[in-house]
């Protein structure tokens with residue numbers, strides 16, 4: 322048998338695998354519980370002892386996306402037969418659908434603001450990081466320190482001035498306002514992380530491209546960017562997770578048109594008691610975009626997490 | 634293909650002067666080899682010509698035009714880097730095609746395919762074209778990096794030790810190929826190497842650098858037979874030239890302080906007695922390491938090596954090179 326000293330033995334791999342999977346399952350339990358709850362009926366969701374096996378139902382999702390009103394049994398009997406599964410679920414509770422809820426709009430706001438600010442942070446961060454990494458900039462170290470210093474206190478500490486400024490500037494409760502705010506918070510992280518990644522890309526590659534007949538910008542675009550993909554992907558995930566999950570500013574600065582999902586989800590309260598399946602459904606859907614984004618960039622992220630320590 | 638003229642180039646990095654007052658004329662179609670120990674400024678010279686480094690003072694002319702303010706792309710030079718910097722995210726094929734696809738060349742696709750296949754054939758990497766650049770051995774990377782220059786037809790090729798990490802056989806093959814391509818296309822080439830054979834066989838001219846200065850420029854034969862100083866004499870010749878005090882042998886003359894003894898300057902059987910310390914059989918030649926009054930001398934043994942370690946041999950210099958105290962050459966016409 323051939324074996325390599327750097328490659329762990331199959332038993333070591335087996336032990337490591339078991340540990341990792343066990344740990345993953347334990348940390349996943351709360352998430353799984355939320356997802357399971359989202360497919361329960363309201364009575365199942367609060368039954369005691371908790372139900373692990375149950376008849377799945379889409380009631381939570383229907384309640385999440387609709388507003389409903391209670392009607393009298395006579396009225397219910399006089400209605401034409403239900404047109405779709407949602408109507409059917411609602412009528413079983415002696416109610417009819419009155420209209421769509423605000424969840425769709427709030428979710429869309431989260432998508433616009435989360436991805437918008439991530440894109441802007443990465444775009445500006447990459448250009449700034451490249452400049453810091455490659456050009457002789459006067460006071461570069463001081464500037465970098467200044468950029469980092471914006472993160473030396475929790476951003477919410479300046480919530481009141483921002484609130485007042487935003488009201489003055491008409492940015493309160495606007496998509497643009499939230500995108501700018503999250504970008505401002507994220508950009509220092511983006512510049513620092515990306516500078517580290519770009520520093521690790523040897524200059525010779527760009528120099529070769531310059532000699533091969535490309536301009537500096539083309540060299541940046543064709544040679545540096547593809548190699549910084551790892552760093553850009555992992556930075557983008559960090560930025561998105563912050564913007565996506567941000568709660569305090571969202572509560573403070575948005576209430577209507579630009580309200581994001583995090584402040585909205587807790588307000589989903591059912592008629593007569595907390596509607597846990599609807600809240601769980603909201604939380605589950607809320608998790609999905611970040612999960613999909615992370616899975617899409619997983620290949621890059623796995624390398625990125627080691628912060629460029631891997632062989633090029 | 635172009636003539637390149639360097640006029641009094643100077644470049645320093647902080648207090649370190651990397652290139653000092655360098656002037657050189659690289660004729661159209663010539664193959665110029667730069668020799669010098671590590672840190673002599675060879676790479677810096679190439680980078681100044683290519684425009685990757687800005688000049689402190691001096692002028693670079695390519696084809697008569699002053700290119701000091703031009704970008705590397707505008708200068709139309711091709712360069713093989715000392716650390717072969719292939720684009721790691723591209724395949725070998727795309728690495729080779731990269732210069733051809735530049736906005737300056739904008740080569741048609743069919744032409745790109747033809748060029749890439751041709752160059753890959755010359756460099757024996759046709760079977761690796763679809764590998765990622767990172768999935769190659771060091772020698773293969775180096776060949777791809779040469780290929781990335783060869784697909785072009787630039788004003789001048791700049792090559793920084795392009796054959797250094799190849800095995801002896803491949804190096805010999807590529808040496809001949811490079812020379813053939815250069816003379817067929819009539820390209821102008823500036824080439825850095827530490828390899829004696831490359832310098833002697835490929836160069837039309839050799840420039841010897843010492844601490845950032847060009848100390849001698851001439852044909853390989855001139856540099857070998859007529860070095861201007863001990864330093865230059867030491868750059869070519871295997872085994873290296875032996876530098877000995879002039880009074881070691883009685884037959885010395887004039888103000889020479891040292892004599893330089895290449896193996897061919899030694900006659901056996903007469904003169905001073907030296908003891909044979911070690912005998913090295915290199916296959917095609919046999920080297921004798923001698924000791925003469927405490928001075929180590931390395932020479933080539935005559936055919937059929939009659940000497941063994943521990944014996945003594947008489948040697949006598951024949952027309953050695955003479956140098957004064959500061960290491961400069963003293964020629965016979967000017968004793």
Ligand SMILES: Nc1ncnc2c1ncn2[C@@H]1O[C@H](COP(=O)(O)OP(=O)(O)OP(=O)(O)O)[C@@H](O)[C@H]1O
Pocket residue numbers: 646649650651669670671672673674675676677678715
């Ligand atoms: N970017 C730089 N910053 C500071 N000093 C440099 C830089 N590039 C080169 N030097 C210095 O300039 C001098 C010449 O370097 P250069 O790279 O031209 O040497 P070289 O002749 O190519 O050596 P080698 O045979 O080792 O490649 C060296 O002393 C080196 O330390």
Ligand SMILES: [Mg+2]
Pocket residue numbers: 675676677715793
């Ligand atoms: Mg060098």
